[in-house]
Amino acid sequence: MNRTLYRLLIKTVPKPELRLGEWTGFSVSAGLTERLRDILRRERVQGGVLALMNAAGETTASAFGISRLRGRLPAQPGDFFRCASISKYVTAAGVLRLAASGRIDLDRDISEYLGYAVRHPKAPERALTLRLLISHRAGLRDGESYQAALTDPVPLSRLLNQPDSYMPWAPDGGFEYSNLGAGMVGAVLEAALGEPFDDLMGAAILEPAGVSATYLPQRVTGRLADAWRLMPPSRVPLYDAEARQKRPGQPMDPERDYLSAHGGLCVTAEGLLRLAAFTLADPACAAMRGPLSDFGQRDPHLQEGLGSFIYRDPALGFPMYGHQGLAYGAVHGLFFRNDPAPITGFALLTAAASEQRDGVVTALNRDVARTVFRE
Numbered sequence: 001m002n003r004t005l006y007r008l009l010i011k012t013v014p015k016p017e018l019r020l021g022e023w024t025g026f027s028v029s030a031g032l033t034e035r036l037r038d039i040l041r042r043e044r045v046q047g048g049v050l051a052l053m054n055a056a057g058e059t060t061a062s063a064f065g066i067s068r069l070r071g072r073l074p075a076q077p078g079d080f081f082r083c084a085s086i087s088k089y090v091t092a093a094g095v096l097r098l099a100a101s102g103r104i105d106l107d108r109d110i111s112e113y114l115g116y117a118v119r120h121p122k123a124p125e126r127a128l129t130l131r132l133l134i135s136h137r138a139g140l141r142d143g144e145s146y147q148a149a150l151t152d153p154v155p156l157s158r159l160l161n162q163p164d165s166y167m168p169w170a171p172d173g174g175f176e177y178s179n180l181g182a183g184m185v186g187a188v189l190e191a192a193l194g195e196p197f198d199d200l201m202g203a204a205i206l207e208p209a210g211v212s213a214t215y216l217p218q219r220v221t222g223r224l225a226d227a228w229r230l231m232p233p234s235r236v237p238l239y240d241a242e243a244r245q246k247r248p249g250q251p252m253d254p255e256r257d258y259l260s261a262h263g264g265l266c267v268t269a270e271g272l273l274r275l276a277a278f279t280l281a282d283p284a285c286a287a288m289r290g291p292l293s294d295f296g297q298r299d300p301h302l303q304e305g306l307g308s309f310i311y312r313d314p315a316l317g318f319p320m321y322g323h324q325g326l327a328y329g330a331v332h333g334l335f336f337r338n339d340p341a342p343i344t345g346f347a348l349l350t351a352a353a354s355e356q357r358d359g360v361v362t363a364l365n366r367d368v369a370r371t372v373f374r375e
Contacts, residue, residue: 001231003356009231010354015041018064020050024077024270025060028052033062035371040064043364044230045331047075048350051269052372055340057277059270067225067351069237080213080266081225081349082239083332084325087215087265088182092134092288092307093279094205095185099130100284101204104192106131110184113192114254116157123170130188132171133181134307135292139171140181155255156187175293175304179262182307186215186261191254197261209278213267215260217244224266228352229329238328263327272347276322276336289321289338299359311335311361315370324365331355333365343372 001009020037036050047065054060067075099106104113109127111118118128120139132138143164145154159165159180167176186197193200198215206213217224224245226237250256267275279285291303291310303310311320318337322345325332331353336345348368356363 003358006231007356010044010356013044013230013354015044016046016065018045020062020064021077023060023062026054026058028060028062032371032375036368037064039364039367039371043354043356043367045350045354045364046230046352048081048225048348048353049075049077049079049269050368051273051347052343053273053277053336053345054342055344059273061270065351067223068241069226069228069234069351070242073223075225075351076223077270078268079223079225079349080220080268081330081332081351082217082227082263082327083265083267083272083334083349084263084327084330086272086323086325086332086334087261087263088134088307089288089323089334090205090213090265090275091182091185091201091261093275093282093285094201095130095134095189096284096287096306097204097208097282098189098200104130104189110188113188114157115191118160120166120171121163122166122168126171128171130185131306133185133188136175136177136181136304137172137293138178138181139167139169139173139176140165140178140184141167141176142179146180150259153256153259156184156258157255159258177304180258182262183258183260187254187258190252190257196252197257205275205278209275211267211271211274213265213271215264215266216249217241217266218247218249220245220266222268225349225351227328227330230352230354234329234352239330263325269347269349272334272349273336273345276334276345276347280336280338295360299361302360309335311369313366313369316373320369320373324361326355326362329353329355331362331364333362333368335365335369337373341373342375346372
């Protein structure tokens with residue numbers, strides 16, 4: 001939808017009567033709470049959880065609105081959300097920790113792991129690697145074949161034989177944000193290490209960070225939120241949490257398991273902030289804060305690191321790290337700074353919200369960042 005038209009249409013959605021619930025940890029001033037509530041209402045957020053982290057690494061969270069469309073269940077601070085592309089940040093951190101432990105090689109030809117040749121048609125002599133996949137520099141794209149596979153999955157080897165899965169330039173010859181490439185990380189790790197991707201991420205990053213999270217909704221231990229779209233409006237959840245949790249699990253299969261690593265992580269808002277703090281302190285993850293590519297005209301203030309966003313909002317004057325997630329109408333954000341400040345990070349997980357934006361980062365995430373980091 002045209003962005004100007006979207007801005008006009010989203011204003012027809014009534015502002016919700018939100019109230020931020022009691023903060024679970026350190027205290028937040030009434031003034032900051034009210035300013036955040038105003039942003040959430042203006043961006044028509046229907047419900048979710050906002051968590052903040054202070055300079056001591058402590059977290060606090062507040063829930064607002066509803067997190068289940070069916071039954072209109074009130075959101076709770078401990079609700080799990082499918083955090084969409086924020087998953088890429090956590091996946092990349094897990095990959096870097098696996099590499100630091102010597103279990104995988106970031107620069108090894110993934111063909112050797114998968115057991116069949118993976119070659120870009122423009123550079124058949126060039127190896128594709130995990131480093132290229134998590135940095136979106138593998139020359140892969142989300143073509144029509146990939147879009148069709150989201151609802152009717154095909155084996156990964158077949159998908160990689162489709163010409164529309166590739167950019168017109170060779171690997172490492174440019175940047176193209178690709179869910180296909182990021183999702184393939186799960187398949188490569190399973191083939192390389194012989195363990196399910198969710199188990200690998202649990203051992204590599206989630207458990208060491210002390211976070212209960214999973215890439216499989218069937219394994220969520222608490223309540224999982226729905227997601228639905230405001231414009232055009234959804235009458236039923238596009239991401240039906242209850243239905244997802246009831247789906248039967250399937251055995252590990254690297255040929256099928258390329259649709260989770262890029263967006264499937266289910267986690268709480270406070271869990272995301274604990275993961276952020278863990279990656280800040282871990283030398284293995286330091287490379288995630290080094291810029292590798294520009295988003296260019298799509299967003300002049302945004303760069304891509306190894307699985308991370310590096311956002312330099314001119315209104316703030318310092319870099320923020322993390323990622324954004326958009327899927328099924330939900331808008332999620334994880335952004336943190338790497339310098340002393342009263343508030344050093346925030347995680348925002350929503351069930352439905354305005355997706356309006358000028359570049360890549362939504363107005364919702366931008367304005368929450370400007371508000372909390374000016375404290």
